[in-house]
Amino acid sequence: GAVVSQHPSRVICKSGTSVKIECRSLDFQATTMFWYRQFPKQSLMLMATSNEGSKATYEQGVEKDKFLINHASLTLSTLTVTSAHPEDSSFYICSAQATGRQPQHFGDGTRLSIL
Protein backbone atom coordinates (compact mmCIF):
# COMPACT_ATOMS: atom_id res chain seq x y z
CA GLY A 1 0.00 0.00 0.00
CA ALA A 2 0.92 3.66 -0.22
CA VAL A 3 3.52 4.72 2.29
CA VAL A 4 3.99 8.15 3.77
CA SER A 5 6.99 8.76 5.98
CA GLN A 6 7.15 11.58 8.50
CA HIS A 7 10.29 12.71 10.27
CA PRO A 8 11.11 13.23 13.06
CA SER A 9 8.64 11.19 15.07
CA ARG A 10 9.40 13.01 18.30
CA VAL A 11 10.81 16.44 19.06
CA ILE A 12 11.47 18.03 22.41
CA CYS A 13 12.94 21.50 22.35
CA LYS A 14 13.07 24.82 24.12
CA SER A 15 10.64 27.66 23.63
CA GLY A 16 11.68 29.93 20.78
CA THR A 17 13.18 27.18 18.66
CA SER A 18 12.06 26.60 15.09
CA VAL A 19 11.22 23.02 14.22
CA LYS A 20 11.04 21.48 10.76
CA ILE A 21 8.94 18.39 10.06
CA GLU A 22 9.27 16.45 6.83
CA CYS A 23 6.58 14.46 5.07
CA ARG A 24 7.53 12.15 2.22
CA SER A 25 5.46 9.95 -0.04
CA LEU A 26 7.70 6.97 -0.62
CA ASP A 27 6.02 5.04 -3.40
CA PHE A 28 3.76 7.51 -5.17
CA GLN A 29 3.72 11.10 -6.33
CA ALA A 30 1.61 13.30 -4.11
CA THR A 31 -0.08 16.15 -5.89
CA THR A 32 -1.49 17.36 -2.62
CA MET A 33 -0.27 17.12 0.94
CA PHE A 34 -2.16 18.07 4.06
CA TRP A 35 -0.98 19.07 7.51
CA TYR A 36 -3.08 18.33 10.57
CA ARG A 37 -2.72 18.98 14.25
CA GLN A 38 -4.26 16.95 17.04
CA PHE A 39 -4.39 18.04 20.66
CA PRO A 40 -4.99 15.39 23.36
CA LYS A 41 -8.48 13.88 23.27
CA GLN A 42 -9.45 16.08 20.34
CA SER A 43 -10.03 15.43 16.68
CA LEU A 44 -7.54 16.05 13.92
CA MET A 45 -7.77 19.61 12.72
CA LEU A 46 -6.65 20.51 9.23
CA MET A 47 -4.07 23.28 9.31
CA ALA A 48 -3.25 23.70 5.65
CA THR A 49 -3.37 22.13 2.22
CA SER A 50 -0.40 22.31 -0.08
CA ASN A 51 -0.12 21.55 -3.75
CA GLU A 52 3.23 20.95 -5.33
CA GLY A 53 4.74 24.13 -6.67
CA SER A 54 2.17 26.52 -5.25
CA LYS A 55 1.52 28.32 -2.00
CA ALA A 56 -0.26 26.47 0.75
CA THR A 57 -3.86 27.23 1.62
CA TYR A 58 -4.27 27.75 5.34
CA GLU A 59 -7.40 27.08 7.39
CA GLN A 60 -8.98 29.89 9.32
CA GLY A 61 -7.11 30.67 12.51
CA VAL A 62 -3.82 29.12 11.40
CA GLU A 63 -1.01 31.66 11.13
CA LYS A 64 0.82 31.21 7.85
CA ASP A 65 3.87 33.12 9.08
CA LYS A 66 4.19 30.81 12.06
CA PHE A 67 3.57 27.54 10.26
CA LEU A 68 5.64 27.67 7.09
CA ILE A 69 4.84 25.02 4.52
CA ASN A 70 6.95 24.14 1.54
CA HIS A 71 5.92 21.58 -1.06
CA ALA A 72 8.86 21.68 -3.39
CA SER A 73 8.44 18.30 -5.05
CA LEU A 74 5.81 15.65 -5.64
CA THR A 75 7.25 13.54 -2.84
CA LEU A 76 8.19 16.03 -0.14
CA SER A 77 6.44 18.65 1.93
CA THR A 78 7.84 20.35 5.00
CA LEU A 79 6.17 22.15 7.89
CA THR A 80 8.29 24.55 9.92
CA VAL A 81 6.96 25.71 13.25
CA THR A 82 8.74 29.00 13.77
CA SER A 83 9.60 30.30 17.23
CA ALA A 84 7.66 27.49 18.84
CA HIS A 85 6.03 28.01 22.24
CA PRO A 86 4.54 25.54 24.72
CA GLU A 87 1.04 26.04 23.30
CA ASP A 88 2.34 24.68 19.97
CA SER A 89 2.99 21.33 21.63
CA SER A 90 0.82 18.85 19.78
CA PHE A 91 0.73 15.84 17.49
CA TYR A 92 1.35 16.97 13.92
CA ILE A 93 0.32 14.60 11.13
CA CYS A 94 0.72 14.92 7.41
CA SER A 95 -1.16 13.13 4.70
CA ALA A 96 -0.51 12.77 1.01
CA GLN A 97 -2.85 12.28 -1.89
CA ALA A 98 -1.99 11.31 -5.43
CA THR A 99 -5.06 12.77 -7.09
CA GLY A 100 -8.35 14.21 -5.88
CA ARG A 101 -10.12 10.86 -6.23
CA GLN A 102 -7.55 8.90 -4.25
CA PRO A 103 -7.67 8.48 -0.48
CA GLN A 104 -5.32 10.39 1.76
CA HIS A 105 -2.49 8.36 3.22
CA PHE A 106 -1.23 9.50 6.58
CA GLY A 107 2.28 9.76 7.91
CA ASP A 108 2.96 8.32 11.34
CA GLY A 109 2.96 11.73 12.98
CA THR A 110 5.36 13.94 14.88
CA ARG A 111 4.90 14.52 18.56
CA LEU A 112 6.18 18.00 19.35
CA SER A 113 6.86 19.09 22.91
CA ILE A 114 8.00 22.62 23.60
CA LEU A 115 9.44 23.22 27.03
Added chain:
Amino acid sequence: RKEVEQDPGPFNVPEGATVAFNCTYSNSASQSFFWYRQDCRKEPKLLMSVYSSGNEDGRFTAQLNRASQYISLLIRDSKLSDSATYLCVVNPIQGAQKLVFGQGTRLTINP
Protein backbone atom coordinates in the same frame (compact mmCIF):
# COMPACT_ATOMS: atom_id res chain seq x y z
CA ARG B 1 -22.52 22.96 16.00
CA LYS B 2 -19.56 20.79 15.02
CA GLU B 3 -19.32 19.73 11.40
CA VAL B 4 -18.95 16.09 12.41
CA GLU B 5 -20.23 14.83 15.75
CA GLN B 6 -19.60 11.55 17.44
CA ASP B 7 -20.25 10.13 20.85
CA PRO B 8 -16.75 10.12 22.37
CA GLY B 9 -17.51 7.05 24.50
CA PRO B 10 -15.69 5.23 25.90
CA PHE B 11 -17.38 2.02 24.89
CA ASN B 12 -16.28 -1.04 26.83
CA VAL B 13 -17.63 -4.31 25.45
CA PRO B 14 -16.73 -7.98 25.86
CA GLU B 15 -14.91 -9.85 23.16
CA GLY B 16 -17.32 -11.32 20.65
CA ALA B 17 -19.95 -8.64 21.15
CA THR B 18 -21.46 -6.51 18.42
CA VAL B 19 -20.94 -2.79 18.76
CA ALA B 20 -22.31 0.14 16.78
CA PHE B 21 -21.10 3.70 16.45
CA ASN B 22 -23.00 6.64 15.10
CA CYS B 23 -21.97 9.91 13.59
CA THR B 24 -23.84 12.96 12.30
CA TYR B 25 -22.63 15.63 9.94
CA SER B 26 -23.92 19.15 9.46
CA ASN B 27 -23.26 19.89 5.80
CA SER B 28 -25.96 18.31 3.66
CA ALA B 29 -23.81 18.79 0.54
CA SER B 30 -21.06 16.53 1.88
CA GLN B 31 -19.81 14.15 -0.73
CA SER B 32 -17.63 11.45 0.73
CA PHE B 33 -17.66 9.62 4.01
CA PHE B 34 -15.15 7.40 5.75
CA TRP B 35 -14.39 5.57 8.93
CA TYR B 36 -10.81 5.73 10.13
CA ARG B 37 -9.24 3.89 13.01
CA GLN B 38 -6.63 5.51 15.25
CA ASP B 39 -4.61 3.62 17.80
CA CYS B 40 -3.21 5.43 20.81
CA ARG B 41 -0.53 7.96 19.83
CA LYS B 42 -0.56 6.75 16.23
CA GLU B 43 -1.72 8.15 12.92
CA PRO B 44 -5.25 7.42 11.64
CA LYS B 45 -5.67 4.55 9.21
CA LEU B 46 -8.49 4.21 6.72
CA LEU B 47 -10.89 1.48 7.82
CA MET B 48 -13.47 1.82 5.08
CA SER B 49 -15.28 4.26 2.86
CA VAL B 50 -19.01 4.62 3.34
CA TYR B 51 -21.31 4.38 0.36
CA SER B 52 -24.95 5.34 0.01
CA SER B 53 -26.00 1.76 -0.53
CA GLY B 54 -24.16 0.62 2.57
CA ASN B 55 -21.11 -1.56 2.44
CA GLU B 56 -19.52 -4.41 4.30
CA ASP B 57 -15.93 -5.48 4.79
CA GLY B 58 -15.66 -8.66 6.79
CA ARG B 59 -16.94 -7.97 10.29
CA PHE B 60 -17.43 -4.28 9.57
CA THR B 61 -20.56 -2.75 8.08
CA ALA B 62 -20.99 0.93 7.27
CA GLN B 63 -24.26 2.68 6.55
CA LEU B 64 -25.06 6.16 5.29
CA ASN B 65 -28.37 7.95 5.64
CA ARG B 66 -28.18 11.15 3.63
CA ALA B 67 -31.67 12.30 4.60
CA SER B 68 -30.76 12.20 8.28
CA GLN B 69 -27.09 13.10 7.70
CA TYR B 70 -26.14 10.11 9.71
CA ILE B 71 -23.36 7.52 9.35
CA SER B 72 -22.96 4.31 11.26
CA LEU B 73 -20.36 1.62 11.76
CA LEU B 74 -21.19 -1.85 13.01
CA ILE B 75 -18.53 -4.25 14.24
CA ARG B 76 -19.57 -7.86 14.66
CA ASP B 77 -17.78 -10.55 16.65
CA SER B 78 -15.44 -7.96 18.12
CA LYS B 79 -11.80 -8.88 18.73
CA LEU B 80 -9.35 -7.56 21.27
CA SER B 81 -7.43 -6.00 18.38
CA ASP B 82 -10.47 -3.86 17.53
CA SER B 83 -9.70 -1.70 20.56
CA ALA B 84 -8.97 1.76 19.16
CA THR B 85 -10.55 5.13 18.52
CA TYR B 86 -12.88 5.20 15.53
CA LEU B 87 -13.02 8.44 13.59
CA CYS B 88 -15.94 9.49 11.44
CA VAL B 89 -14.58 11.53 8.55
CA VAL B 90 -16.43 13.61 5.99
CA ASN B 91 -15.40 15.39 2.80
CA PRO B 92 -17.80 18.32 2.93
CA ILE B 93 -16.99 20.04 -0.32
CA GLN B 94 -17.47 18.66 -3.79
CA GLY B 95 -14.32 18.89 -5.85
CA ALA B 96 -12.15 19.70 -2.85
CA GLN B 97 -10.03 17.33 -0.86
CA LYS B 98 -10.60 18.66 2.62
CA LEU B 99 -11.44 16.06 5.25
CA VAL B 100 -13.24 16.94 8.46
CA PHE B 101 -12.67 14.56 11.35
CA GLY B 102 -15.01 13.79 14.18
CA GLN B 103 -13.69 13.69 17.70
CA GLY B 104 -13.61 9.91 17.60
CA THR B 105 -15.24 7.17 19.64
CA ARG B 106 -13.00 5.24 21.97
CA LEU B 107 -13.63 1.48 21.98
CA THR B 108 -12.13 -1.05 24.34
CA ILE B 109 -12.76 -4.75 23.85
CA ASN B 110 -12.41 -6.70 27.06
CA PRO B 111 -11.36 -10.36 27.23
